[in-house]
Amino acid sequence: MILTKKNFYRPFPGAVNSRLTTKMDFLKPAEIPPIATYHVMNSDGSVEDPSHVPSGVTDEQVLEWYKNMLTETTVSIMDNIMFEAQRHGRLSFYMVSAGEEAVTVGSAAALDPQDVITCQYRETGVFMQRGFTLQDFMSQLTANHNDPGKGRNMPVHYSGKNKVNVHAVASTLATQIPHATGAAYALKMDALENPGQPPQVAACYFGEGAASEGDFHAALNLAAVKKCPVIFLCRNNGFAISTPTSEQYIGDGVAVRGMSYGIESLRVDGTDIFAVYEATKEARRKALEDGGRPILLEFMSYRVSHHSTSDDSFAYRDRKDVDTWKARNDPLSRLRLWMEKKGLWDAEKEKETRATIRAAVLKELVAAEKEKKPALRGIFDDVYAELTEEAEEQKEELRRLMMKYPEEYDMNEHEGGNSGLLSAMKY
Template identity: 75%
Template sequence: MDFLEPLTLPRIPTYRVMSDDGSLEDPNRAEPDVTNEQVLTWYKNMLTVNILDSIMFEAQRQGRLSFYMVSAGEEGITVGSAAALERDDIITCQYRETGVYQQRGFTLKDFMSQLFSNRHDPGKGRNMPVHYSGREKVGAHAVASTLGTQIPHATGVGYALKMHAKENPTDPPRVAACYFGEGAASEGDFHGALNVAATRDCPVIFMCRNNGFAISTPTTEQYRGDGIASRSIGYGIDSLRVDGTDIFAVYEATREARRRALEGGGRPILLEFMSYRVQHHSTSDDSFAYRTRSEVENWKTRYNPITRLRKWLEKKNLWDEIMEKNTRNEIRRAMLQELTAAEKEKKAPLKSIFTDVYAELTEEAESQRQELRRIMLKYPEEYDTDNYEGGIKGL
């Protein structure tokens, strides 16, 4: 009678390509199958995300926007994985995937329009900052605050893609890619989604960003098992644990996961990207209430994905201190210009409070719109409508 005892089983290994100093972990392996131009683009995109986080965090502190979430320490996960996906793959995100949007074509104007909820925001200002919407440009569904809901959505997307592929065999194959944190993996949505994806052989890549904390709860208090990858094995899903601070490992793992997900008609794959949330959970959080500054500094300096890739570039003579300074200054200058412009743009028309739920406004919604318009016209001094496109006429 042999019980399986978790503590006696070997831990799942972590896939790496680069060492801390930017050289190959295994000197006998081949160089990553990427061009210098690709890697330089990745690095600049990681810098852009990092600088955006810094500027917008300060902007929130200045009262210029209500909320912000940074992704410091996880830039390699989002940029590297997005680079390995194809343009037509469909993505569902959580709320720390700024790098996915950056890598797949979001512009600084797109970011700022959403953050400041102006008329250029596809969501028309009806969602919190950092909850980007980029279906047309990025192939990603709009971000939602509710934790874990995007995981079963991804399974549904994967199943739909599988059905589409059967009916349209000449179309390019596509996968669903789903991002979430290890905290979201404690939600029931995670377990239901993985089980359905496994039993229905859905071409989905589940990408867990294990950054060490679910807001203030460390992983040591979240679960007793061997991370998140061990859970997917129980559902019969191929899994790989990856060093999330190593962008080459992230890229190679995602590319291989995509190939496997499409193999034999489709199946799910789970990738657990190991990293560390260097910054606070959000602008509403003070992480030093539950962790030490020395712990954060150690990760920030030793396991920084940006620093790691920069060392690789410098070893290849593709980057230097002057290029670093000039690029950072250019990105920052362009970002501040877009920030200033976004703040001056008008908000979406007031009518958008009611639209886009149904094709046509219901009788009840139309009645509410008329009543709101009547009240705003009766007490104009109580409402600042000039900042909205069309003013009161836009309602």
């Protein structure tokens, strides 16, 4: 067959400008070069191209980033204290973020306060960078009455919608991804109806394990078709609980999946906070172009910590691999070296800051433990505008049991106490 201009293309509706050819070439993934990983800083804290250091970012902002990363890291401060508290029975559960501090803090710093965020369960740095306080964290972790979730969610499943514009964390894997697409579509419709208001994007965090769920694919496809202003931020940390990436997929990571849905995608060094910040800032700009479109960022990192306090990661990986990664690619060390080269940081400041943060975390933990638990009526709140018949029966049965066996219930630990038992549980 001789191809001419007349038959060079066929207007097939299922493909865009697909060229006709007489050569039968199967696409071979192994022959396509892997996607490159964007970075700014080397492991020694040096910058190859000074022009890549984020423009407009002050030394004070970088110091804030570092302190936020330091507060949430495993190295002896918040994560380590909370991990130990769980082992002591003071918390029922905890998840640490070591190795991924730059991903969460750097990306959150590049987003605007009005942007709507949905998270998975390892985004402590996002909450912290956007204004969550140690008191907020401890209130949720200890499930006291100051927790917006009223103590009904697992520890580390923070809720900051009213304070930092981050929706409540849920354990169910990947459900936050279609939520983000829906939020972005709503933002797009709202912008069309109210031109001139500040532009907003939706931002969604998830791990590479969640990217294997069906919700991921449905959300990306819908976002691409409807041109929703959403940024998908994938933390590819190497493990979905105990499953390494080698057993999750054979293809070239997650970024390539975005391109298959027609979404601009970028792979980024997730241990380099400058690269994370710059990539997210540019992704936000792109997501708002031409009425909106989705962007996918794949942040490459390594989960230094165990998956959670319920996990022993050395049952499925070599301790030496973890130690090697920590020695060569720690995001905190990299930024600290950069700050030291600029004269912004030194060993004494490091020691003082760690001591200050540790004291503050312990103080807030002890204070949170002394607070009352949420009122018992909260068990039945916030689900239905009017309780169902079944829920009313359950409420009455709980009230009956508590009245009959008051010694079995620590009523004094809850708001209202024994004196509020009747009012707390009545219709």
